[in-house]
Amino acid sequence: MMQNLGATDGQISSGLLAVCFGIGLTTFFLAYTTKAPITIAWSTPGAALIAGAFAAGEGDSELFSHAMGAFLITGVLLIATGLVRPLADLVAKIPGEIAQAMLAGFLLAYCTEPFLNLASNPWLAGPVIAVWLIALWKAPRWAIPAAFVASLVVIAFNFNTEAVDDVILLPHLEFVVPAIDAASIVNIALPLYLVTMASQNLPGLAILKAYDYKLPWKRAMVSTGFMSSVAALFGGLTINLAAISAALSAGSESGVKHLRRWRSAMWSGSTYLVLGLLCSVVVLVISAAPSEVFSTLAGLALVGTFSGSVAGAWKNPAEHSRMPAAVTFIIAASGLTIFGIGAAIWSIAGGLIVRGIILARKQKEEDKIAQEHADHQ
Template identity: 45%
Template structure:
């Protein structure tokens, strides 16, 4: 392969890996908060297009391999949140409010400082608690339906040793094959076409507190801040304020179409910004352009993939999603428990988030942060409020 083609190939790989590794989580999250299959397919399509257009703008404007993605941790949060007061329209309103907060983060440094004041251990513990029930699904499904789930798990297990990057996409491909074999007749031809469905937003304080705030926090702490750090590790500076404006505006535009959040990529950013995109650092921005074009192509398949997921036997797609999130769970647990003096508050936060409890119509993620902050306050060895998330965020004011 020629040197000129290397960034193009890296971008295609980044998009395919990013999409295939987590689209089932997005569909599951949107469905959990009330979306119909058509509305979930619309959200997936809109997210693909929005992040593609955002990447094209930032990469071409700044000649920097900035990578955008949907919020996979945010989608996992929606799965555990479940139906909210006001139904799907209220969830759409919560997504819109999240977009407003992201835009405001780029315009108002003090808002970013408030997010940075949330201890990184609690943010990661909340995410770990959200992910834990999802990551248990492969175990439960394998016990209940070994014939259909075992091929998915075995594919993931074998490729962990031989080609770890492709373990999750391959297991998802096997899951879709299982769906086609077992439920192919249940998928109508009309369901395979890409569609957009507009939903007028509704408003409820339960959705704003239980969805908007946790979605904003987990997206900032688990996507945007790490995304800046990944780019920095390869010598690139993210145009912070403009990127928050682009991703926040993207979130505002996709929300009525069913999308939950657009943000900086973290894991796949390394593919576009690292050596895989070629030896010439000045040309790696082409990888982001290539990834954007690939996402536009993948968007066409959103309807077909949603129809297949909707027709899947119980446990098959859930198992693939759980396997896809194991790496994120491991990283979240490591960060949450890294500081010995902060472990009790982190564990308390994790337990509440994993419980799925809903109080006053507000989901567990919000109460997990509340419990973690209270435990941190009363703990005799409570650390100072400064967190590594805050230190990471403080550098973004210059970007």
């Protein structure tokens, strides 16, 4: 994606270092000051949006400067969002079952990847799944670490050695002079902001709420917006509240007590700092390894979280709870995108609309019964 924007290899390495350190430091700050498992990530849907917009690969240094200017503006917009109280009040009212259903729908595609890979590439996905199943039987808590080790073994046997030629492995930063104009704001900053809010920040907030954690909205938005703007000066992507990894840290599958799960987020932040220092090596391994191995491992790691989300979404038998949860799950799983807004926000909106209709109908029925009872008296 950054190549399509006209970035050089050095600028790509610099951007990865900047964004990893931004994520790690912001995660440290939020998790430690709130004692909640708040994790930060880069905007994967936003990156996909930008990659699609510049898929032709005709970028140059001027376009890259304008893109970084747009990323800087996106950070400013995130800061402004944290200062607008009505938005925080609105998202805080999302019912828990809708948040859980959204998460389950969002996770479905990831959780199917291991088994789709098993069908298409059994020699790559099969060993990882087999080790996971054996560990799940013998030592459930070590199932994912065992699958990770199996993944490394599979990668070792399928490593593309040609990818290691002429690679500079030392981390470094390169300053980028951002250029700001109306076209880059409209074509990059605004779509990136909308996608980041719809697909990352709002789901991230809802997920923490679903696990009974409170998020300081202002602090989270201002800190992520600030670090996004700083990272843009060195070629980095926009950062935001994590959705998937937030569920991994906040869920009971972590094996940590509820009040201590913030430490899991701290470990996540530490991992990003290490990745920042090893960004060139990480990019090298990922580019030289089969993509099926990583998607298989990620999918297996999220099966437990998916199970818990499904249970939470449908634990309340009431119609005003289960029907909205079902609609939320279906929309989230569909991958729907309208007006640049992803399925996460549309699923929550759909669930809230259905919930409102059902509650309004029930209230009307109760009012009618009450009126009939009053007339008889």
